Amino acid sequence: MEENKNRPLILITNDDGIQAKGLRSLIQAVQGFGDIVIVAPDKPQSGMGHAITVNDVLRLNPSPLYPELNAFTCSGTPVDCVKLAISEVIEGKPDLLLSGINHGENSASNVLYSGTMSAAVEGAMEDIPSIGFSLLDFDPNADFTGAQWAVREVVKKVLDNEFPKSICLNVNIPQLKQEEIKGIKICRQAKAYWKDNFDKRFDQFGKPYYWLTGDFNRSDRSEDTDIWALDNGFVSVVPTQFDMTAYHAISQLNEWGL
């Protein structure tokens, strides 16, 4: 892509924080595609969903971790990172927003809890072509080579095509070697949820506290879902929107005579 004089400006963020291997893997994967600006959380922000910081101040600091790049840490959430990047770092909009690569799956209803995906959704609200990438491996030292291949394939297509309005892409990558990945599939979000459990323990004063745990119920296995794609060796790509209106329910509600 280096022959292109108008190199795209690529904003990169994540939710695992500036030090994550997934972030470094994403940067490495797309370094040839454009000019990179990084604004990532200064600490892990997993599970932050679309949270923003309204009752506290935000810090924005240059990061020494990527001295050759334009890299900053933000004290807030992934969505704060996107907002601060646009308002204070780039002072305008990037051509592309990439979030990840997340250490862990963001398929199905995980999209709602995911800081990685919420950064991409925020990008979509700002009319920026935006993609969240997640690898199905929570290991801090996970092997991202298959994921890096998927990132390059998807980003090439995004740069070569018109991006649909008001959406972003939710890309999940199975934990397979590149040569084992069967392909890339456009999917819908599976109807699959967490069955929550709380691990109840007692502190040194005998008072209870709880850790959130649970099992992910992969029951919606239709062939058009992200869960099916991932369980069958494909990379899943779900176009994801921020209009949460349940249009199909409007006529039913109108019959209530409110």
Added chain:
Amino acid sequence: MEENKNRPLILITNDDGIQAKGLRSLIQAVQGFGDIVIVAPDKPQSGMGHAITVNDVLRLNPSPLYPELNAFTCSGTPVDCVKLAISEVIEGKPDLLLSGINHGENSASNVLYSGTMSAAVEGAMEDIPSIGFSLLDFDPNADFTGAQWAVREVVKKVLDNEFPKSICLNVNIPQLKQEEIKGIKICRQAKAYWKDNFDKRFDQFGKPYYWLTGDFNRSDRSEDTDIWALDNGFVSVVPTQFDMTAYHAISQLNEWGL
């Protein structure tokens, strides 16, 4: 409703915290409708979106604020409150989940940032009829009498009708006296966003910090939107789903040849 021997079990939460006037107003509004359990954040959790607490422990404590009711505080987010209530307090599912009344508007894209609405969305994921209520007034001492009327009207209809599957209701109430409210309208989520601004200041060491501020752009004023309803004196009710798939974009993406 007291003649009904099977009184519905109503779980109440919010994002402004256990001490908020909006929570008390919601409890007062529905006290005749069923048995109430409260699990609310122990501190303000505005703007937390669908965040969950994964890297810290959660505390759950009986609250002395509502001695006559089954009331607890949770140290986490509104979504944590719902999860803990179902797993540890009710140990089952309530018949109805009510969230709010929020001090401030949750129309349009605010639904994504809103802890109030994320609690209701979490309820929908658990197949519980769930409603988030928000008043267009940030004042901690706002007048909730008009909102209480709207709460009762909507809850009555929800208890008397079949609730659509896999959705919740996003109810916003204009800051008007009850007799000035023109009615209740079923709407779609307006395409209206925040234009962010950061207020940059310097601390006692000369280092910068930022407060998130902004202007809400009410530009999508079609008559079928929540923004239009609110601007014209109606209570808005938006059926809200958690399937974020942009189905309309799937065929376009399939043409990319990924």
